[in-house]
Amino acid sequence: MQQRxxxxxxxxxxxxxxxxxxxxxxxxxxxxxxxxxxxxxxPFTEAxxxxxxxxxxxxxxxxxxxxxxxxxxxxxxxxxxIQGLEKGLHLxxxxxxxxxxxxxxxxxDELLGEGKLVGLQTxxxxxxxxxxDLRFHFNAHNLLVCAREGDExxxxxxxxxxxxxxxxxxxxxxxxxxxxxxxxxxxYYPTSKPVAPDWARxxxxxxxxxxxxxxxxxxxxxxxxGIRMLAKRVExxxxxxxxxxARMYIGNIVRMQExxxxxxxxxxxxxASFLQELAALTGHRALDPLAARLVEIGDRWRxxxxxxxxxxxxxxxxxxxxxxxxxxxxxxDEQAFFRDLLRAQQAWRC
Amino acid sequence: MRERDVPQEGNATLAxxxxxIYAVGDDGRLKIVASRGWEVEETxxxxxxxxxxxxxxxxxxxxxxxxxxxxxxxxxxxxxxxPLLSQTTGLWRWRVKRHLRPGAFxxxxxxxxxxxxxxxGVPVEALEKLD
Numbered sequence: 001m002q003q004r005x006x007x008x009x010x011x012x013x014x015x016x017x018x019x020x021x022x023x024x025x026x027x028x029x030x031x032x033x034x035x036x037x038x039x040x041x042x043p044f045t046e047a048x049x050x051x052x053x054x055x056x057x058x059x060x061x062x063x064x065x066x067x068x069x070x071x072x073x074x075x076x077x078x079x080x081x082i083q084g085l086e087k088g089l090h091l092x093x094x095x096x097x098x099x100x101x102x103x104x105x106x107x108x109d110e111l112l113g114e115g116k117l118v119g120l121q122t123x124x125x126x127x128x129x130x131x132x133d134l135r136f137h138f139n140a141h142n143l144l145v146c147a148r149e150g151d152e153x154x155x156x157x158x159x160x161x162x163x164x165x166x167x168x169x170x171x172x173x174x175x176x177x178x179x180x181x182x183x184x185x186x187x188y189y190p191t192s193k194p195v196a197p198d199w200a201r202x203x204x205x206x207x208x209x210x211x212x213x214x215x216x217x218x219x220x221x222x223x224x225x226g227i228r229m230l231a232k233r234v235e236x237x238x239x240x241x242x243x244x245x246a247r248m249y250i251g252n253i254v255r256m257q258e259x260x261x262x263x264x265x266x267x268x269x270x271x272a273s274f275l276q277e278l279a280a281l282t283g284h285r286a287l288d289p290l291a292a293r294l295v296e297i298g299d300r301w302r303x304x305x306x307x308x309x310x311x312x313x314x315x316x317x318x319x320x321x322x323x324x325x326x327x328x329x330x331x332x333d334e335q336a337f338f339r340d341l342l343r344a345q346q347a348w349r350c
Numbered sequence: 351m352r353e354r355d356v357p358q359e360g361n362a363t364l365a366x367x368x369x370x371i372y373a374v375g376d377d378g379r380l381k382i383v384a385s386r387g388w389e390v391e392e393t394x395x396x397x398x399x400x401x402x403x404x405x406x407x408x409x410x411x412x413x414x415x416x417x418x419x420x421x422x423x424x425x426x427x428x429x430x431x432x433p434l435l436s437q438t439t440g441l442w443r444w445r446v447k448r449h450l451r452p453g454a455f456x457x458x459x460x461x462x463x464x465x466x467x468x469x470x471g472v473p474v475e476a477l478e479k480l481d
Contacts, residue, residue: 024368024370024382024384025370025382026369026370026371026372026382046382047372047380067398067431068431125428125429126471131363131364131365131366131367132365133362133363133364133365133395133396133399134363134364134395135429136398136429137429137430137434159369159370160367161367161368161370161384173471177438178437178438178440178469179434179437179438180434180437182437247397248397248401251393251394251397251398252394252398254390254393254394255394255395255397255398258388258390258391258394265351266371266372269351269371269372269373269380270372272372272380273372273380273381276379276380291380292378295351295374295380298351299351302351302390305390306390308390308394309389309390309393309394312393312394312397313393
């Protein structure tokens with residue numbers, strides 16, 4: 001996998017390709033969707049894409065194992081943002097998957113030939129422009145293809161600062177990677193121009209959905225209850241021996257939090273940005289102080305990550321119960337926050 | 351997080367890339383700030399990478415000692431494990447496990463070795479060697 005590794009300075013230095021402008025984003029799926037809507041419709045941001053699709057979440061999934069460690073998600077499942085916006089903005093997204101890689105690549109070329117922007121689900125492991133240390137077998141990455149130039153594609157990857165290029169063979173491998181959440185060559189594009197919605201109406205609906213997911217989940221592993229469940233698991237981590245297993249477990253939480261997608265704190269900041277923007281768009285100013293509170297909760301998540309990293313690096317003694325207490329405090333903060341957000345949503349008449 | 355608190359610690363695992371982070375600017379509005387990385391992230395990423403490197407190293411020692419196949423080494427080198435390799439090749443897990451033994455791997459027909467090679471994105475000859 002070291003072959004054909006690109007150096008950062010070999011990366012593109014342009015954001016513009018034809019009429020398309022690339023934008024750096026915190027999360028791949030919301031970044032892709034924001035770019036698509038901006039290109040075909042109206043000014044739109046990543047935060048609005050994330051918030052309007054009710055993508056904020058918390059889920060502790062002990063039965064989904066990644067390298068033997070549980071999956072912890074801080075947002076909804078892959079494709080939820082695309083599907084959420086499809087409804088709210090009347091996008092009419094078309095999804096296509098392929099059994100044969102050759103046909104999948106031919107279809108991509110055909111759509112690019114029609115001048116379309118095409119969204120792809122890929123693995124990050126096979127994308128040569130990714131930093132080597134971040135190339136894990138994670139299959140739910142999203143990116144936009146702008147054009148084919150010879151044997152290369154011009155790609156707007158939301159987590160890259162500028163447009164990047166990827167060889168055809170590598171892109172094919174990334175699109176047809178197997179394993180959990182295998183993309184099966186998934187490509188997607190809008191079939192109709194997005195229409196700017198009644199922001200107050202869709203915003204209210206999206207907020208209600210997020211609050212209910214976080215507060216009223218029937219499953220103890222979702223939402224605020226999921227955070228408490230994780231806290232309980234962390235408190236009970238065995239520290240016998242040199243504590244290697246406990247350190248891997250804690251490291252896994254922080255990795256899921258800070259690195260996969262954009263992580264726990266990152267998604268809280270992203271949602272806070274959505275609340276601010278919605279307040280400005282609709283004049284419902286009650287959302288502004290709530291956004292500030294959510295930023296503080298994001299900071300709590302970051303403090304948790306710092307405390308965990310200190311224990312992993314043995315700067316502090318390994319103490320899972322202390323981390324559990326930290327998580328519980330975050331769960332309490334989030335519970336109070338989403339209750340108040342739900343109240344603000346219900347008081348919002350439009 | 352305030353804009354001035356956005357970490358710029360030069361996280362080595364980002365290899366010079368910058369991440370988009372949302373932070374509060376002086377006007378109280380959230381905006382995207384490009385970050386050179388955070389030590390915490392580096393710690394946990396290195397932890398995961400080093401764990402995989404340790405597994406690859408141990409598999410390499412086994413292959414050198416003749417108690418493991420070169421396939422096991424290459425599996426960990428491309429950051430896979432038995433469940434993932436089984437899914438990528440479409441072979442049963444017990445078969446993949448069997449092929450981690452040197453004798454069983456050496457006797458494999460070229461077509462099966464090719465399947466492993468394709469899944470890992472390397473030529474067949476590379477699979478039979480330790481690099």
